[in-house]
Amino acid sequence: xINVKNLKKTYRxxxxxxxxxxxxxxxxxxGEMVAIVGPSGSGKSTLMHVVGxxxxxxxxxxxxxxxxxxLLNSNELANYRNKEIGFIFQTFNLQAQLTALENVExxxxxxxxxxxxxxxxxxxxxxxxxxxxxLKHKPGELSGGQxxxxxxxxxxxxxxxxxxxxEPTGNLDSKSGDTILKLLKDINHDNKVTILIVTHDEDxxxxxxxxxKFKDGKII
Amino acid sequence: MRFRDLTKSSFTSLRRxxxxxxxxxxxxxxxxxxxxFLISLSNGAQKxxxxxxxxxxxxxxxxxxxxxxxxxxxxxxxAEASEDDSEEVKLLDxxxxxxxxxxxxxxxxxxxxxxxxxxxxxxxxxxxxxxxKGINGVGWxxxxxxxxxxxxxxxxIEDLETxxxxxxxxxxxxxxxxASEVLNKNVIINExxxxxxxxxxxxxxxETYTVVGVVDYGDDGLFILSLEESILRxxxxxxxxxxxxxxxxxxxxxxxxATNEAASVKDIASEIRVLGYDAQTLEEALELFNTFFNxxxxxxxxxxxxxxxxxxxxxxxxxxxxxxxRTKEIGVMKAVGAKNRNILALFITESxxxxxxxxxxxxxxxxxxxxxxxxxxxEKVLPDLGIENISNIFLTSIExxxxxxxxxxxxxxxxxxxxALRAARLDPVKALRYE
Numbered sequence: 001x002i003n004v005k006n007l008k009k010t011y012r013x014x015x016x017x018x019x020x021x022x023x024x025x026x027x028x029x030x031g032e033m034v035a036i037v038g039p040s041g042s043g044k045s046t047l048m049h050v051v052g053x054x055x056x057x058x059x060x061x062x063x064x065x066x067x068x069x070x071l072l073n074s075n076e077l078a079n080y081r082n083k084e085i086g087f088i089f090q091t092f093n094l095q096a097q098l099t100a101l102e103n104v105e106x107x108x109x110x111x112x113x114x115x116x117x118x119x120x121x122x123x124x125x126x127x128x129x130x131x132x133x134x135l136k137h138k139p140g141e142l143s144g145g146q147x148x149x150x151x152x153x154x155x156x157x158x159x160x161x162x163x164x165x166x167e168p169t170g171n172l173d174s175k176s177g178d179t180i181l182k183l184l185k186d187i188n189h190d191n192k193v194t195i196l197i198v199t200h201d202e203d204x205x206x207x208x209x210x211x212x213k214f215k216d217g218k219i220i
Numbered sequence: 221m222r223f224r225d226l227t228k229s230s231f232t233s234l235r236r237x238x239x240x241x242x243x244x245x246x247x248x249x250x251x252x253x254x255x256x257f258l259i260s261l262s263n264g265a266q267k268x269x270x271x272x273x274x275x276x277x278x279x280x281x282x283x284x285x286x287x288x289x290x291x292x293x294x295x296x297x298x299a300e301a302s303e304d305d306s307e308e309v310k311l312l313d314x315x316x317x318x319x320x321x322x323x324x325x326x327x328x329x330x331x332x333x334x335x336x337x338x339x340x341x342x343x344x345x346x347x348x349x350x351x352x353k354g355i356n357g358v359g360w361x362x363x364x365x366x367x368x369x370x371x372x373x374x375x376x377i378e379d380l381e382t383x384x385x386x387x388x389x390x391x392x393x394x395x396x397x398x399a400s401e402v403l404n405k406n407v408i409i410n411e412x413x414x415x416x417x418x419x420x421x422x423x424x425x426x427e428t429y430t431v432v433g434v435v436d437y438g439d440d441g442l443f444i445l446s447l448e449e450s451i452l453r454x455x456x457x458x459x460x461x462x463x464x465x466x467x468x469x470x471x472x473x474x475x476x477x478a479t480n481e482a483a484s485v486k487d488i489a490s491e492i493r494v495l496g497y498d499a500q501t502l503e504e505a506l507e508l509f510n511t512f513f514n515x516x517x518x519x520x521x522x523x524x525x526x527x528x529x530x531x532x533x534x535x536x537x538x539x540x541x542x543x544x545x546r547t548k549e550i551g552v553m554k555a556v557g558a559k560n561r562n563i564l565a566l567f568i569t570e571s572x573x574x575x576x577x578x579x580x581x582x583x584x585x586x587x588x589x590x591x592x593x594x595x596x597x598x599e600k601v602l603p604d605l606g607i608e609n610i611s612n613i614f615l616t617s618i619e620x621x622x623x624x625x626x627x628x629x630x631x632x633x634x635x636x637x638x639x640a641l642r643a644a645r646l647d648p649v650k651a652l653r654y655e
Contacts, residue, residue, distance in 0.1 A: 054555060054648045075559050082557020093552045093652065097236050107556040109225045154556065 001030040001194060002051060002162065007060035009046055009217075020046040021057065022217035030161075033188045033195045035205035038214030044198045045166055047214070051196070052085045052164045053077040065161060082111050086155025086193075090167035092147040094139040094154075100126060101135040104153045111158060125153035129183055145176025152183055156191070163187065165197045169204060181207065221562045230570040233542070234577075241574060244538040247531030248578025249585075252628050255524035256620060257586040259517045264615035266513040270506065278368045278438030278502065280482040282489050284320065284329070284475040285498040286312050310496045311471030320477055323491050325484040327367065331472035333359040333450040340391075340443065343406040343428065352394045358441035359450020360476065362386070367478050368438045374399035375433030380446035385409075385429035391442035392434065399434040406430055407443075411457070422457055528628070531578065532635040539571050539639030543646075550643055551651025560644040567640035568633055575632020579625045590614040 009021040020043045028034055036044045049055035050062060053069055062070045069080055081087075094103045104122035113121070126135060129149040139147050148168060155163050165184065169177035181204055188195045197204060205211050213220050234241045287309050310316070312331070320329040335357040342350035362369060362377045369377070377386055387402055395402070410426050435444070445453075448463065454473075455466035477492070479485055482503070489499040543550070550563055594612045602610055 049649050052555070054652075075561075078554065078557055078559040078562075081555060087555045089652070093548065093555075095549055095552065097232060106553070109229075110221055110553070110557040110559070110562055112222060114222070115224070158557070 001032075001065060002026075002028040003061075003063040004047075004051070005061045005063075007047075007050060007062070008058045009043075009050065009055075010058065019043075019217040021050070021060075024060070024217070024219060026212065026219060028194060028196070030194055031188070031192045032210060033185065033208045034197070035208035035211045036196060036198045036214060037200065037205050037211060042214040043217040044214045046217075048164045048166055048196060048198055051162070052087060053080045078110075082107055083158055084161050086158070086160040086163040088148070088151050088155050088163065088165035088168045090170040092139070092144075092151045092171075094147055094150055096139055099136050099138055100131060100142065100150045100153075103139070103150055104157055106154060107158045121157050122153070125157050126150070128156075129153045130179075143176070144172050145179055148172060148176070148180050149183065152180070152187070156187060156193075159191075161194060163193055163195045165195065167198055167200065169199070169201055177201070177204075221558075221565065226565055226569050227573075229566060230573055233546070233570060234573060237542075240538055240541075241577070244531075244534050245574045245578035245581065247534045248528055248575050248628050248631060249531075249581045251524045251527030251529075251531055252579050252582035252624050253524075253586050254527060255521050255627075256582055256616070256624050257589065257614075258520040258524070259620060260586070260590060260614040260616040262513060262516045262520065263617075264613045266510070267615050268610055268613070270509070273502070273506065273509075280367055280479050280485060281438070281502070282477040282479065282485060282492065283332075283500045284312065284316070284477055284492055285473075285500065286310060286471060287496065287498045312473070312475055312497070313467060313471050316472075316495075316497065317475060319495055320475065320492060323488055325479050325481070325488050327478040327480055328363075330360050330366075330476045330478075331447055331474075332476045333447070333454060333473045335359055335441075335443075335445065335450055335453075337411070338443070339410040341408045341410070342395075342402075343408060347395070347397065347401075349396055352391070352442075355391070355394070355442045356440070357443035357445065358439060359445045359447050359453075361447045362435070362437075362444065366437075368476070369435060370438060371436040373434040373436055374403045375431070377433040377435050377444075380432065380444075380449070382446060382449040382452070383427075383429055384432045384446070386433045386435055386444035387431055388439075388442055388444070389434070389436040390440065394442060402431050402434060404431060411453075422459055424453060424457055528631055532575075532631045535571055535574050535632060535635035536638060538574070539567060539636055540642065542570070543567065543639050543643040546643075547646060547651050547654040550646050551648050551654065554646070554648035555652060563646075564640045564644040567643045568636045571636025571640065572629050572632040575628040575630070575635070576625065578632075579628025582628070583621050583624055587616070590616065 004027075005025045007021045007024040009019075011018040011020050018041065022043070024043070024047065036047065038044050046055065050057055051064070053072070057070060060070065061068050064080075064084065069077065072080060095106070098106070101119065101122050104125055105118045108118045108121065123132075123135060126132060129152050131146060131149055131153070134142060134146060134150075139150070142150065148171075163184070168184070169180050172180065184195055184197070185207070187193050197208060199205055317329045317331065320326055337354055338357055339351065339353040340355060344350065361380065364372065364378060373389060373392075380386065385407055392399060392402065406428050407430075408426050408428050411424050429445070451463050451466055454460075454470075455462055458466070458470070460466040460469060477488065477499075479488055485501050485503055489501045489504065492499040553563065590613075594614055597613055598610055
């Protein structure tokens, strides 16, 4: 399902060359829920960005559902992110001026879903994450946990095959963190969505089906 | 991305920063306002002046002059430039009149002499203002059915004797008298001796004429003498031996040609020019006038465009700021599947809206202002000055409004290109990390 081979990517940071991905190869099966752990700057976020089609590698192959996405042009990549990937960020990354409902609608705006259908799907997704009564609230009027639930709803509305969550509980108290983790597990279980979670949290890592450890751009 | 979502999203982000949006479109507003307001004023002025001219002057007449290579024809600069200067100047005589009268569409051709710089004084001492000085008259033989004659206000205008004079409606205004008051009164005419008496002409003694009629007609002469009398005066003044001697040597000063319709005036005038004379028409004079009023809007547009240009720099600045502020937002949109062209379209639409808002304000406010000024002037100021019949000063058109809106939107689009490209080309990973 996700099959990456010999990924290489380097950064230049203040004159120093950092190997973000140093010959990384790995395989993730459909429906797996995988934790990616490792110290800061070890390359785990870069792997997420590369698999999510946000960033490009210098060499290597990224096969997702049989297709090598490193060969796609920028429009095809945008389409790929839109249809096959759902992103969840540590800082939620919701649009402050939009309501919860509108935030969840956003991916569907870029796939030309008409407004009435969009509203229906978005409300269903918000209902699923337990925010049925918060549709018209703006992110500023929601708690951290609620915001992250909005962003989970946003990540699932286009029925992606992969959800990439970058420290989804990093900014949350443990109770909210548990809710988020449970939601992700439900989505993984109910919808057969493959989930990659970058995390520092031991509890989260241990509740995943597999743990991949990163250090200095390599899997250890 | 659907068009509705595009505009809705752009409006949302413009509303987010209302003050900035307003200030940015204000510069566009100023420029477009200047253009719309001043062009409407110029169009209105053109219409008013044009209607004043065509209502009060004779548009179906042609003035024929002998060709004089030394004088520049103000009304028709091209007419002479194309002719051969060495050609002998043809005098205006009775043969000329016969030639002109054979042209299709010509009703009549009448010799005319201008009588310039005359002083008129009523013999009757009862009149309060019985003298007007330095006025111009015309010597010619009018007929009742001449098209230049609008109305005979008193007496008779045909077959004037040499000691008879006609006054015009304009001269009544100058004296402040009515037609019946002046009829059959005697008027003493004094001819000025040229500037400071330096002229070579022979001074004529004062002479008395009887007012036999008053006419309202389409020429600016204040009095009318018979053609014969006016030629005799010219002959004596310039030391020629009577009527025929003067005609043989000098000819008529000009010939007034009446035509059957205003539309054929231009063609007839050019036929007269082919005969070797100079012909002036009001219509051709108005062409120059119209050319002038066609240039004015261009100048106003250029002035307004300077403001619009400055405004467009403001839009670029605002949009660049907006892109920087929304870097993270752009990153999120890209992460959830926005294509580069979606981002481009979003920011171009936003920028176009800033321009359009400025344009709409300009149109609305100039419209309100025009209505207000029109009402003030036409209902209060102008009537107080004694000017009636002017319904509006400004003349605006739906085309002008549409062009103004299109123009302001276009400026917005052009100003948005650079910031929008910057937004579209943002690297999504860097954009997401931006704080």
